[in-house]
Amino acid sequence: MFLQLKNITKRYPGVVALNNVSLDIHEGEVHALVGENGAGKSTLIKTCTGAIAPNEGTIVIKGQEFTSLTPKSSEQMGVGVIYQEFNLVDELTVAENIFLGRAIRKGFVIDQKAMEVEAAKIFKQFDIKINPRELVGNLTIGYQQLVEIAKAISQNAKLLIMDEPSAPLTQTEALALHAMVEKLKASGVTIVYISHRMDEIFKLCDRITVLRDGEKVSTINTSDTNLDDLVTLMVGRELTETYPDRKDCISDEILLEVNNLSGNGVNGINLKIRRGEVLGLAGLIGAGRTELAELLFGVKSKSGGSVTLHGNEIDPKLPKEAIGYGIALVPEDRKRLGALLDVTIRGNICISIIERISKFFTRDKKEEQRIAVHYKDAIRIKTPNLEQKIKNLSGGNQQKVIIAKWLATEPSLVIFDEPTRGIDVGAKSEIYALVNSLVEDGKAVLMISSEMEEVMGMSDRILVLREGRITGELDRNDFDQETIMGFASQN
Template structure:
């Protein structure tokens, strides 16, 4: 147990008295969507004052479960008990009234309003019928002081970093007297420095008596922060354990229902010395004098700290931003795409970092998403040929093992891992030769990651070439044939697989060589 933990005031782990003070109980919760069972007879007890982690693969039911107590979903069966009071259904307002606050991955903030206005959004402080902005600024400042965070309440939210926007969401929940805070993948959009600040904030909140349900795919966070951990799999509760009495291998086995002996699939290098892409002194989109080549059949990793220029580089290659200086060559011919459509026609695909914003249309069907980037090839005289579309959707749906009720299912109802497969299917349908994967496994679980890695290996075996941008060092070391390291929008170093070490890559990334 960590020093300063509020749980030091509680009975020891494993004693019956610990479970006596339950703030929240899920009792036999059931929920289905279109015939797909999302939750089946799930029962979990959350004890006042603890950090309770919930883990599981994408599609295990984690987000569905928390949305039942947030009032976003109504359970088909079962009860939710808050401080001993039973509910068969909750509305968002009733959930808030009962002291439950939720911090989702997608923030619910108004960019053009101030921090204080966002903190008190929906329950503004008034003097008569007039909104008392001075009092709201004062109260918001008091909340941030309580959290040991320095944020100007009068600053516009759009000017804040992602980390401070997340803290504003937390302050909003505290302003509504949240006693139970649910955090859904809170570290996903944050930089390393912001993640550390968020860890400190979680510990501060718990020490102040706030109970926290913490959902994350990053198991190191689970062991850093949580007191107990519950594993969900295929919509069912597998087990709840004391975190200090388990380990990473045991949790993974419980999550996936099998042992993942290797984090990365075995594969042989498939690349040749032929250059499929070459950049010579490229400048543009913030980058300066970038030169490197990509060998046909390799997985080239792009490493670097946040802001190093990796995504900016992918946008140049894909034609989203024009070159200012320098030249690019594709298959030995000069290549200067004026837009993404031209890049696609030349056999290049970009799977973007933010799949929900730029990768898929979540309210459209799987079929519509997969065919979206390839409509010209699937059409005759500007009329979509349904038979051709259905054939290609089935082909890539099966190849990538997209788990769904049907290909007419809306993408928003899929797990994160299956959403990522839809993005991949969309671009593979364009039959690219060079595929740029920007953070291909961000926000998906260890089992789904392994599936994505196997797909990458299959693509290389098919003769494709991959540029992979990743912030996960282990992923780069495990999957890349070669790593190009960027720092401050320039090439800082290049490392072949035989010379891979985390220390060498980090030295290049931090410009210590």
């Protein structure tokens, strides 16, 4: 037994984040922690690291009992965490980052050489190919994460808690991460693995603990369960299917036609979307999918080619103009590009239309309230209060607010860029249902997704991009993961 939580309860004003949760982490296992957003996973991690003190309960690490664990004692006991936001300094080298705050010194001078040697040792142990002298800012997210892991290992972490480590990664990077987890396990490190991705949980984890609404539902052996049962445990209700059926609503009318479009890193793109159709864009990160969306939405300017919407050629120079044409973009990075975090939910929902519904520059607050309430109800944003700042919402609810903002503009084409990244299962299927209702309503959807299952589950047709060009097109009947990966990655 490496770590034992006994009857942990953590209360915040008005909410019980953890209610009498007990949990054993065996030495050397990979233990999955799953649950919808708001289930209490983050609070549980923070309890283990000593970042917060529980109101009741005790924590036992390697037989040593703590009622209030501090971050320092947790670290000394060998608990390390890989957070979603990395604690890395872009301007420093890999080796310097690994030894940040613990630099190896000769007198007053930092011993670069020794740190590089030590870093290289760890990389060699786990078969990671990173140059310790490289600047961290030059690494991809996948490699940066490996540096984070190496940093934890160099601090002698024996229990590594990984908080949705695969969320920001591409498929290939995720595979590299999985290999890393296997190696860590083989070297005797215990791992707590938090993820919304069911496939990797079944692949990597020995046991699974399900949390729901701050309570532990169950801890089960992975071999004793399956996907459907697990999802049912998480949401507390049966999800009949992850990808809800939709009526065949594809019309013959072409809504958007793109001819030979180039610029912003994409080249010679041709595509058509009909009303009522979901067109999926698959490809690796950096293949040019987001870049294509940026061209269509007026974020960046094209260098050649044409875009025709409703039969009229358009050339938006600003998102504002694109919105005027009836295009909406739900961007990939919710916090950085989507949400106005310090603004209220109402303000976020209305920000793209307040100008239109203003009279003589003066806001129509009644109309704003009406619209906000309408979309809050229509897409079931869970909040008691529209005057709440959006940063206080869970990821899934934030995403719904952003979608509400776009629905309020009454678009005819909605571009979704990784619409369900980092969102729990329940909210995911609600967003899928929402996409369905959009196309059934005669709108067209362009959906960028790095989750193969999602893009295959939701699209009527898939275009695959690689290095800024379209390399393949598949109709729904021909969807096949390997074919798509082939188009996405090979020459």
